[in-house]
Amino acid sequence: MEIRQVNVTRYVTPLREGGSLPAIAEADDGFLYVLKFRGAGQGRKALIAELIGGEIARALGMRVPEIVFAQLDAAFGRTEPDEEIQDLLKASVGLNLGLHYLSGSITYDPVATKVDEHTASRIVWMDCLLLNVDRTCRNTNMLMWNRQLWLIDHGAALYFHHSWQNWEEKARIPFAQAKDHVLLPQATLLNEADSECKRILTKQRITDIVGLVPDEWLVTDSPFETAAAHREAYVKFLADRVAASDNFVKAANDARATLI
Structure with missing residues (x-):
């Protein structure tokens, strides 16, 4: 089993219905992902649950968007005007988790x-x-x-x-x-x-x-x-x-x- 890794290139928009401020982001493979941040409230534990739960669901034959590791560079988000989002991005430098964005779902x-x-x-x-x-x-x-x-x-x-x-x-x-x-x-x-x-x-x-x-x-x-x-x-x-x-x-x- 293997999880692809992508580099986040563009922060598109926050998904504010999520308590941990997930966001839609673009990666260097050209696809959009729902990004879950390591610097959010539940931190890495939520990412671990997301990864294990999602891949168990897939193993059991259920449809789950592709899960990827998403690398966030230290320079990313410096121009973000929203201070709350900027703090989140600063706290999330490194390896985060993304799920392929199902546009139109x-x-x-x-x-x-x-x-x-x-x-x-x-x-x-x-x-x-x-x-x-x-x-x-x-x-x-x-x-x-x-x-x-x-x-x-x-x-x-x-x-x-x-x-x-x-x-x-x-x-x-x-x-x-x-x-x-x-x-x-x-x-x-x-x-x-x-x-x-x-x-x-x-x-x-x-x-x-x-x-x-x-x-x-x-x-x-x-x-x-x-x-x-x-x-x-x-x-x-x-x-x-x-x-x-x-x-x-x-x-x-x-x-x-x-x-x-």
Whole structure:
């Protein structure tokens, strides 16, 4: 597995609906990207969650915009007139994360568009695995582009890693927020999705995905002595959570039963 790296050449516009001030930016390959900044509020942890969550979604057969590493030069943004944005750019010099910008896409509307039961079940399963609190009716973090469903913004996943307190125990807990998932009503095949996704997300596949995380994102504000130890903790958490998926599948099925 490999992630391309691009150099950011032009700041186009901020996306102020995002709490961490993501932006549309142009890179030296000529494409536009939604740029997530290392200097934003949640810092590198949000980038790690974005990368791991996005690539797990891709491994499970879901459509996710291409993820790239985006290098931001120290000289970039000096002419930016907005002081808040200029401070953000200064704090984000180095390696950031970008997602290919889906021009013309629209936010997924659960009233206007129905997702098939198989897809809905896989997405709910994945978000329970990742403890992703951010796929609700209020904020679906899904787009319709070329009449197809695309998943975006996994930065709120893996929330335990902001402190790493009791993280081994959290690998086995249900996901209480599943009751608020926008696709839970259609997720009628969670047991089937569980079997399918567990076959795909082997420990080796998880190791390969976590291996994409740059060392420099793992050594800052880390409770672990080395980047390798930090990376191994992510692998262990995810592998243990897959192994204990019965816990969150049952909780999601129970939550769905209350909707019927």
